[in-house]
Amino acid sequence: MKLLFKINLVLLLLFALGIAVTARVSHQLLQNNARDEMIEQAKLLIDSALAVRSYTSTNIAPLLETQIKYEFRPEMVSAYAAISLLRNLREANPEYKQFLYREATLNPTNPANRAVDWESDIVQAFRNGVSQTSLVGERDTPNGRMLYVAKPLKAGAACLRCHDTVDVAPTTMIAKYGSAGGFGWKVGEIIGAQIIQIPDTLARSRADAAFRVFMGSLVGVLLAIMLTLNLLLWWMCVRPITKLSALADRVSLGETEVPDFATSSRDEIGSLAQALSRMRRSLVQAMQMLET
Template sequence: MRLLFKFNLIFLVVFIAGVLGAGKVSYDLLQSNAKEEVLNHARLTIEKASAVRTYTNDQIRPLLETQMKYTFLPQTVPAYSATEVLATLSKSFPDYTYKEATLNPTNPRDRAADWEADIVNRFRTQADKKEFVGERDSGTGRSLYIARPLRITNAACLACHSTVEAAPRTLIDKYGQANGFGWQLNEVIGAQVVSVPMAVPLARAEQAFKVFMGSLIGIFVAIGIVLNLMLYLLVIRPVTALSKLANRVSLGELDAPEFKTHGRDEIGMLAQSFARMRHSLDHAIKMLET
């Protein structure tokens, strides 16, 4: 078995082991990083919604209080404003969906689905929880979601949601008396939920993984080519030439040309040792002949 073949066989084994090991580690890491990146974007989405809620409650609602006596304006409701703004934003980022899932909403579109209701109830039973992150099956495949509780911390909210009798007449005229009442101060009434299809982080991870693995394989191949060239030029070729010269000398061709080398490495030292051995052999033969 030739030296170059042995070297390439060992290199191939190391190459395969390295690629498989690096592939496994990088794939898991990229999946985790992609998921975390999507979650960070989802958290930013919730923060945007919360900012809109605060702005609506502090800036918009006071300006429209007089008009609210004559007609109910949903634009004064923080939940409505946040949902509308995020719905507009989702036109540019359709993968992200935002919902203020509520167990007993005034606006029917905010009613929590079964899986959202489970999240809200978890917040109600685990008061110390500030956020839930999870995955679920949806009609389009696996989805990643992040949820934060909606808690009544402002007593002003109860002016519309405590009892039917206390609620503004304009609100009842618009939404009726069936829903959105009976809320309590400090009660968790819903959750801000951002959902993202798992295909989004998975696609990002897959793309990054392909680029990484392609680059890694390319680097390994380039290293293999360079090492093969170095091995051939620095080891295989001089050793082969020295081997051929040794064969000629062993067959009695004492007048074969010297092996020329100027290196001081192991190959050069081997050539010098062979030259000394050859001279000693030549000298010994001449002594025997005389």
């Protein structure tokens, strides 16, 4: 087996082992990172929805105080503003297209916001004190695995103006939404949850894209190292050794007049070349002594 072949075989085995270990570790790491990143993104969106909620109730609702006597405008409702904001964000930015926002409520004013089974479980978990701040989880759906992030929605004193009893609520609001739901909330009660749902495949595909770039560059760097090592080995060892062995071959066959191996290098190959030429000279002298 040739020297280069042996070295390349060992290198290939080492590189393959390194690539396999790195792939395993980095794949898991990138998947977890992508998932964490999406959870952070979802939390940021939920907080933006909260911010627009408070902006609407403190800055917009007071401006429509006169209007409410004649006609109820949903634009003054914080829930309406938050849901609309997130819908616009999704429509305007492809990267948020898959982030579904809901204000899932157990007893909603607008039936479209009624919590469905799994959403009610989350609201109940908040009501039972499982978490005060947020819940993160995964669930299987007919459309694949989903990741969700949820934060509780609490009724404050100001909310009871519309969400206490039908008698207290603005008549224009009752005229628009009816009196079937969204009433009887208590101050401090967790009445629903802000939930963002994202397909798990989104996190996975982001991680896979990063994984491909990472592994691609790793393989590229290893190949470059291998190529450089091969060139160096060939230039510094294989080529001079092949020449030296051809020279030694000729001398061994009796060609004592072959020219010396020309080298100025002081490395191991250089000393070998010098040693060989000394040996040849000694051989020639010994033969001459024998002849005389």
